[in-house]
Amino acid sequence: MKPLLELKNISTFIGPFHILQGVSLEVYPGEAVVILGRNGAGKTTTLRSIVGLQPAASGQITLDGVNLLGLPPYQAVRTGIGYVPEDYGIFDFLSVEENLLIAMWIEDKDTLARRDSVLDLFPALKDSYKRPASTLSGGQRQMLSIARALVNENKIILIDEPSKGLAPIIVEKVRDALLKFKNKSTIILVEQNFDMACSVGDRFYIINEGRTELNGPIQELYDDQELQRKYLGVVNA
Amino acid sequence: MAALTNIISKNLTVKPVQALLLFLLLVILLIIPMISGMTTITLFSRIFILAIFGMSYDILRGFTGIINLGHALFFGGATYIAGILFNRVGPTLDVLLLAIITAFVLSAIIAYIMGQFAFRGTGFSGVIACAMITLAFGEIVRHTAETLRDYTQGADGLTFRIPEMFQDRFMMYYYALIFLIVMTIVLRQFVRSPTGRVLQAIRDNEQRARFLGYDTKKYKLIALVVAGMASASAGIMFALLTRFANTELLTVQSTLNALLYTIVGGTGTLYGAIIGTGFVQIAQNSLLELRGIHEIFSRWLIFFGAIYVLVVLYMPKGIIGAFYQLHASWQKRKKHG
């Protein structure tokens, strides 16, 4: 099978920092891939390089055969990417409704229908539909951000640490939401919460010091505690 | 002559080759008045004096990273002080001394007050605030000069007599040249002093300078006071050269002139201001001579603005910077070829 999204040997700099020093990954249609790794390993930067917000200097990025490398973010996104950033990227000065509207560059019947079904997924958003987004709680922001990535007919959804900074009960809710639409779309999930990663992901990649070092089915990682400690824990081997 | 270049080289800490070039330049400049007409002599005197104005701006913009949109007030203010004193008291050398002292003291005080207000913020809004506040100070002085018509004659301009020893254009050329050399050495010494280095550190990275323990606001104040006084000294010389002052000298346009001199020549180099002034003044003169061909050549300001915008966009390091770049790529090619 051909991969839907393919990254080959991506190299990205932020200013003088050589953040990504060789990231390669393949995502197949319908699967949920989890990117794991320690703080500062380059997980977030990988997502930002795919979207074009942190353009990669070299390498190859293709989505469904379309080259993404060098595209400005707005064009990259329009090839079919839903992006849920780490800090949610909610526009505070806009209402919840407007936050959804701004993501819909085609306002046709399909999109509107999709919006309604997305809203069914997150009932909490319906209640505060007309309110300014600045009044939302952290969990609601996360939901809104995910909802926003779903309103378009995207080929792949990139989600950056959805559990970060949220209370455990809210994390549960976010996980439930992810599980609900997981089967309908292809997902890349960056996560430090191991629980969440294991329950949502099918396959994992570990990024260490800006390089993809390891990948395989999530179950393998789940069973191998040595591996977990080496790459994810506080202790180095 | 070898001995002379040696002395220059040692005292100015430059390479012998550069010292020789400097010496030749000096000889040429000394000969110019003897072989050329009055227009050229006056043009060059003008360049020498305005170059000081430009250099004083470079202390701020080039070495400290401050944008002062009211800088002309020191220059024009000093010209007015000299002019008014010559008119009211008399065109003698004593009065000139009085004018110099008054101009220095006043510029230092105004610079100090201006800095107190202008250097409060840092970062993005700090830069804007600084530009606006200095602009406001400049406008206050200009407006005052326009209001005090009894003293300044407002926009009509003030003509005045000057002490006898400066009346000869020929000699004035040499005075201006000596003045330029002295001020260049003084300002050069300033930027190479420990204080000067701290200023450059502030320009590069103000936050880091603070975390080394430098009180950056104090250093910016020093820079503004020194630049203000240097520019006042140029203003006095300008009064002696032109024997005329009008409120045009105090406008933002006048400040922009100084800014143009430094950025055309190359900011942060000091000498750039001299080259820039020479280039701009000579360009202005040649353009004005083309006036007969088409009316547009009399619109100096349009060309001024165009040069200015193009330099900011495409040659941010000025003539000196472009020269170094050429030099570097030329050496590279030599190495490879």
Place this chain on the structure above:
Amino acid sequence: MAAGLSIILGLLGVVNFTHGTLFIWGGYVSIWVFGLSGNFFIALLAAIAAGILMGLIFERLFVRPVYGNVTAQILITLGLMTIFTDMVRLLWGPNPIPANRPDFIDGTWIWGSVIISQYRIFLIVIGVLVAIGINFLINRTRVGMIMRAGTQSPDMVQAMGINIKVYFSGVFAGGAALAALGGALYVPLVGSVWSGMGINNQILAFIVVILGGMGSFYGSAVGSIIIGLTVAMVSWFYPPLTVYSTVILLILVLSLKPEGLFGTAVRR
């Protein structure tokens, strides 16, 4: 005019010194077109068109390369100010040109002992209309939505599949159009237009914007009122101090509270 500047400074984070220039261009163009056509509204439209055109040119060619670099913005826009102010002198001469008010609003109403010129009423009406219009644009349209989102995070707007650069140009041109319109409306009020008018108004507008807080539209409206009242009061008691009072107000506000009184400070 202040509204235009506020929009540019606030939404784009660009310091713009060409505003005073656009202001006088608006004034000259409207007088010129008014003279040709005899229709005041066509003259106003022409001024707006000139503003948009110049705004687009400025943004595309000169401001775009220096987004995010405040110093370069100040320097470049100052240069443009010089060029285009002098261009006015080249095209229309250095002397003030008298401007007539259109006949239909040239009269005055006398109401007891108070004399009100119709033109002032007309200005107030236009001002209110423009304010309502801008308010509608910002709060009710997709363009406004994108603009509001863009002030917070241009990156995220891009990640929504929107080419934010186009909107930046639009905002810049819109601000420029408002400045030109301001000039076109101001000129008949004072009765003439001259090339030095720009810088004074530039400073006034900056004061208004800064008083009101950069990027805050309501702030700049409040700022206008504060400035208006101060100027009126000082010129009532002691006219020669008028200019000083505004400038000193600016210095005080900037040095005490650089982000403005109603500060949604510009970050970036």
Place this chain on the structure above:
Amino acid sequence: MSETLIETKNLTINFGGLKAVNKVSISIHKGLFTTIIGPNGAGKTTLFNLISGLLQPTEGTVIFKGTDITRLSPMQRVAMGIGRSFQLTNVFPTLTVHENIRLALQAKNRTGYRIFTSYKRFRSLEEAATKLLEDVLLHDRGNFLAGSLNHGEQRKLELAMVLALKPDVLLLDEPTAGMALEEVPTMLELLEKTKKEQDNTILLIEHKMDLVTKLSDTVIVLVNGSVLTRGTAAEVSEDPEVLKAYLGGGILNETTA
């Protein structure tokens, strides 16, 4: 235990509702090498900013050598003996490497206000700067512009600048951040040397655990703005709470159960 150099009491800062640092009370002892670790967004750099004076706390105090310095400016704190480096490289790019260091030395010697003496007259500064450059292995880079150095070299330069201040305590914010892997061992050596030779008090933020283990006397774990625990590197890495914070609790329930 040795005398306390820095002490924070209930240090708290709010960023629009988010408590980036929440009631942090720690004490840094003289002569010890203390490292702060914690997941992203735990408030490590914010804590540095509070101690060095870049930010003012919403609540709480910072005490240095027995004096309350909570309201002092960064400059005053540097003068009292707190030197810091930054996470993002922070040198003077258009000055030479040598000049960068000399500026730091000059700040310590208080010769900054000599207006008209050439800086070359201060021989002792020149020599001290050269010596420091040798210490951080940059002696052949003295005449380069700091901005032209590669990233790793800039980090070394920054370390030298902090050392030049001869502070009583060094705050080092991720000196290895963004470095190429090959360069990290050199930085480790430099840090070890600094620790050994000059009985310095050092407070370090670091992610690379091997570095942390080798260097630290004490490790403080910060999570969600609060201190989770402190102890030696070995103690901390065995602490189930810490593992949970890093792994999100997934495997932990099973390993302990």
